[in-house]
Amino acid sequence: MAKWGQGDPRWIVEERADATNVNNWHWTERDATSWSKSKLKEVLVGLVVEGEAGRCEISDLKHVEGEASCNSRKGKLIFFYEWNLRLSWKGTVKESGEKHKGSVEIPNLSEENEVDDTEINVSKKKGEGDVLKELMRTEGTTKVREALRDYLKALKTEFTLGMILPTKAAVVGQELDTEQKLSGNTLQDSFSPQSLDPVGVKIPTVKILMREIFNSSAEELYRIFTTKESVQKFSKCPAVIEPEKGGKLQMFDGCVNGEYAELLPSQRIVLKWRCRSWPDEHYATVALNFKDMALQTELQLECKGVPVSHEDSTRQCWKQQYFEEIRILLQQSQASME
Numbered sequence: 001m002a003k004w005g006q007g008d009p010r011w012i013v014e015e016r017a018d019a020t021n022v023n024n025w026h027w028t029e030r031d032a033t034s035w036s037k038s039k040l041k042e043v044l045v046g047l048v049v050e051g052e053a054g055r056c057e058i059s060d061l062k063h064v065e066g067e068a069s070c071n072s073r074k075g076k077l078i079f080f081y082e083w084n085l086r087l088s089w090k091g092t093v094k095e096s097g098e099k100h101k102g103s104v105e106i107p108n109l110s111e112e113n114e115v116d117d118t119e120i121n122v123s124k125k126k127g128e129g130d131v132l133k134e135l136m137r138t139e140g141t142t143k144v145r146e147a148l149r150d151y152l153k154a155l156k157t158e159f160t161l162g163m164i165l166p167t168k169a170a171v172v173g174q175e176l177d178t179e180q181k182l183s184g185n186t187l188q189d190s191f192s193p194q195s196l197d198p199v200g201v202k203i204p205t206v207k208i209l210m211r212e213i214f215n216s217s218a219e220e221l222y223r224i225f226t227t228k229e230s231v232q233k234f235s236k237c238p239a240v241i242e243p244e245k246g247g248k249l250q251m252f253d254g255c256v257n258g259e260y261a262e263l264l265p266s267q268r269i270v271l272k273w274r275c276r277s278w279p280d281e282h283y284a285t286v287a288l289n290f291k292d293m294a295l296q297t298e299l300q301l302e303c304k305g306v307p308v309s310h311e312d313s314t315r316q317c318w319k320q321q322y323f324e325e326i327r328i329l330l331q332q333s334q335a336s337m338e
Contacts, residue, residue: 056091
């Protein structure tokens with residue numbers, strides 16, 4: 001029984017700027033299904049297998065069925081995933097130059113089995129070329145397992161950013177550590193020249209680079225960032241959007257603000273951008289580059305001038321409040337058209 005004036009720390013509400021899931025005690029869940037489908041395609045399609053018999057390549061992810069999620073409870077992450085995958089492969093026999101096609105079936109990729117124990121079945125269309133089937137059954141299976149490990153590693157690191165929230169004590173400790181380093185060294189000694197990019201007030205900063213794939217055209221994705229209605233839909237807050245050079249930008253109830261510095265339709269947006277919690281008058285320079293990839297668009301983010309102590313929270317802001325919400329908005333839009 002706790003003494004008078006004391007309490008179970010699991011239920012003590014610490015001061016947090018976002019007042020979210022203090023001490024990481026409560027159950028939170030995040031759906032990783034859509035993200036996983038994109039990641040599985042990224043790590044598997046284009047996989048090359050070469051040997052004495054010839055050369056094969058995973059040409060398509062023909063079928064992907066299942067779901068994935070990540071749960072946080074008591075400061076721990078718990079993963080659930082179950083996938084049924086069918087891949088297409090094509091290959092060329094080294095000696096004859098003959099071309100053949102086949103498929104790879106992965107009927108049950110789940111947290112219940114290790115990747116090495118996951119069943120992987122290789123088949124080939126009728127005709128000769130069994131040497132390629134054997135190449136895929138041996139070397140190809142090894143490469144596919146490596147790709148599946150890459151997916152699971154990304155699920156447990158890249159996807160989960162921000163799910164275990166730092167407590168006030170941890171944040172204060174990080175800031176004190178940074179201050180102590182700075183007090184004993186010059187900025188040049190504490191940070192590499194590449195990481196420093198003075199924008200606004202002079203403080204130590206870093207550059208954030210991120211890359212995301214969206215199932216949309218570059219034109220549609222560009223429009224989401226420059227249309228007030230779309231911004232308010234994915235941010236779920238009133239916004240000020242003036243898509244012209246020098247035009248104002250305000251989002252998330254004023255937590256983010258800035259202005260448009262450059263706009264090249266469907267190709268590039270440059271922003272003067274800051275979070276409200278940053279030092280007064282300090283802005284980062286954000287460049288969003290849109291690369292059209294047929295039915296998809298690769299979005300490349302470069303955020304220069306982020307305060308060192310806000311690196312993680314800024315990365316999480318773009319990942320969760322921008323990219324994940326935009327992906328949900330695109331899914332809803334596509335569903336309404338079907």
